[in-house]
Amino acid sequence: MDAIQDEAVSxxxxxxxxxxxILDFLRQKRQALKPNEIAAQIGAPRSSVYELVNLLLSNGILEFTGGEGRVYLGRKLYFLGAAYENHFDFTRECEAALEQLADETRETAQFCMLDGNKYTVVRMREGARPFRISTDIGQSVPIPWTASGRLLVAHLPDQEILNFIPQQDFRLPNGEWLDPQSFIAEVRQAEREGLFTFNSIVDSFTHCFAVPVRGEQGHAAATLCLVTPRDDGIANRDRYLDCLKKAAAGLEHAPARPRRG
Amino acid sequence: MDAIQDEAVSxxxxxxxxxxxILDFLRQKRQALKPNEIAAQIGAPRSSVYELVNLLLSNGILEFTGGEGRVYLGRKLYFLGAAYENHFDFTRECEAALEQLADETRETAQFCMLDGNKYTVVRMREGARPFRISTDIGQSVPIPWTASGRLLVAHLPDQEILNFIPQQDFRLPNGEWLDPQSFIAEVRQAEREGLFTFNSIVDSFTHCFAVPVRGEQGHAAATLCLVTPRDDGIANRDRYLDCLKKAAAGLEHAPARPRRG
DNA sequence: CATTTTTGTCCGCTATAATGTACATGTGAT
DNA sequence: ATCACATGTACATTATAGCGGACAAAAATG
Structure with a gap:
């Protein structure tokens, strides 16, 4: 079941x-692009991209928007995404949990998941501070950069974790190299304790708290996080963790529930 | 630019x-299915479906869920759909408009769009009546069955409308046949007046109001609707239409707005 | 103007993807 | 046990999808 890497020169x-x-690329760029630009930037044959784009357009997966023949993600994707959201009905409870967290802690609260082999903030609730700490929703971030990352891969054996995370993602934003073995150690620690906290390694002023939201198979399908100023986080550590655990517990009951069954 | 119909027996x-x-089928079924079932029900070769399902699984487009090898729409689709929603940022204003409508009229209010060549309720706000009139979100309904349908195709020439809507969709749920020419006439009337109202043809007790929400090219990208009991609808016709137009006007300003541009 | 770059279309070649068929296994009915 | 059916896998065949490259219009550049 392990995916083969495309070693062959393609x-x-x-x-x-x-x-x-193409779809992922458009999502990442978050703007409409011309087929030609897409081809150039993802390094694919122009003729292929043109053909695919036309196919996707005629299926409603892509849409013309922004003029000049530019295309972006289409309505059909919205419908499909809404169906997913409806089936794994986490949204309602999720918003409630974030609301509750924001109320109790006044800190920024996040609901995070894996998107492929990256970490993504799915939903967020900003804290009530004069200077709010905020993140972009839907951005892909290397797993090792985040507290949640330790929890989201904890169900995998060591070697699979290392296969799963691209090498270059262990290079931190400040240029330092995070030793994969110490990352693994942190993963195992997080797994044992059912939480992970640290001074964020993507900046110098935040402290992060993450707890797992366990899914069908019992491993972390998502995480709930708090992002706080360092001193506040350290001062309120126990209380914040209690809040997180409580909120996570509230989320773990209604995972997948089909309509009729 | 007109698509060729696949006359050839395929x-x-x-x-x-x-x-x-496959994705659309799963959405329509709204439940996880085995690859085998999918193949049988959409009439596709089993071997092809198995291969495609595996591909889609490895891309995160589909996910195992519900056990027994059943699959359903995957997280990746949720992310892509969220990106669409974020780009064409109608959700926030849309909820506000529905809220406002529900407050002002106490009737069920809907935000509707085309999904391919079908009509779909994208968002809904139930009215404040003891017996609420409600609809399923995301269900595909034949265009001719709905008031909104008249508006959503009004930008097309007559012939293209007839090509666009499947023949059998003119067969109403009560078995009657709606003459396409009278449908076209209603479309043109709706276009002139910028609204359409009628006693619903899918049941015997509701009256429907629809007004367009115009998009980039000036044609109806969506509609706002009220679904009311017949007598209430007819009694409050003018007021309800005013409310709808006001709400629609509020939506027409922020269509597509790229992040950076 | 001439020249270069960008953008979109068209077409032939061939690697390969979609298919049909056969096979293997599991499950339940008779 | 035997049969029927549902489910998943493996493989050879061949129609075709992806590709490269040619062509041309349009836009930018000099």
């Missing part, structure tokens, strides 16, 4: 993969 | 199309 890409590469 | 289906056929 033969022909499969249409489906190319298509989702 | 040769080989393209992977991409098959893939999105």
């Amino acid at each position: 033969k022909r890409a499969r249409g489906l993969d190319r298509a989702f590469e | 040769k080989r289906a393209r992977g991409l199309d098959r893939a999105f056929e």
Whole structure:
């Protein structure tokens, strides 16, 4: 079941993969692009991209927008995403949990998941401070940069974790190199304790708290996090962790519930 | 630019199309299914479906859920849909408009769009009546069955409308046949007046009001609707239409707004 | 103007993706 | 036990999808 890396210098890409590469690229760019630009920037043959874009357009997966023949993600994707959200109905409880956390702690609260082999903030509630600490929703961040990351991969064996996370993601934003073995150690610690906290390694003034939200198979399907100023976080550590655990417990009951069954 | 209809009895289906056929099918079913079931129900070769499902699984487009090898729409779709929603940032204003409508009229208010060649309720706010009139979100409904349908296709020439809407969608739920020409006439009337209202043809007790929400190119990108008991609707017709138009006007300002541009 | 770059279309070649078929296993009915 | 059916896998065949490259219009550049 482990995916083969494409070692071979690349033969022909499969249409489906190319298509989702295009979609992911547009999502990452967060703006409409011309087919030509897409081709150039993802390094794919122009003729292929043109053909795929036209196919996706005619399916409603992409839409013309922004003029000049630019395309962006289409309505169909919204509908499909809404169906996912509806099936794994975490949104309602999730918002409630974040609200509760924000009320109790006045800190920024986040609900995070994996997106492929990256970490992503799915929903967020800003804290009530004069200077709020905030994050972009839906941005892909290397797993090792985050507290949640330790929890989200904890169900995997060591070696699979190392295969799963791209090498370069252990290079921290300040240029330092995070030793994968110490990362693994932190993962195991997080797994044992059911939480992870640290002074953020992506900046110099925040402290992060993360606890798992366990899914169907019992491993962390998501995390709830608090992002706080360092001194506040350290001062309120126990209380904050209690709040997080309470909120996470409230989320763990209604995972997947089909309509009719 | 007009799409060719696939007259030919069908040769080989393209992977991409098959893939999105699978996704749409799962959305429609609103439940996890085994690959085998999918193949049988959409009438596709089993081997093809198995291959595609595996591809989609490895991309995060589909996910195992519900056990027994059943699959359903995956997290990646949620992320892509969220990016769409974020780009065409209608959600916030949309909820506000529905809230306002529900407050002012106490009737069920809906925000509707086309999904391919079907009509879909994207968001809804139930009215404040003891017996609420409600609809399922995200269900695909034939365009001719709905008041909004008249507005959503009004930008097309007559012939293209007839090409666009599947023949069988003119068969109403009560078995009657709606003459396409009278449908077209209603479309043109709706276009002239900038609204459409009628006693619903999908049941015997509701009256429907729809006004367009115009998008980039000036045609109805969506509609705002009220679904009311017949007598209330007819009694309050003018007021309700005013409320709808006011709410729609509030939505028409922020259509597509790229992040940086 | 001439020249270069960007953008979109068209077409032939061939690697390969979609398919049909056969096979293997599990499950339940008779 | 035997049969029927549902479910998943493996493989050879061949229609075609992805690709490269040619062409041309349009836009930018000099």
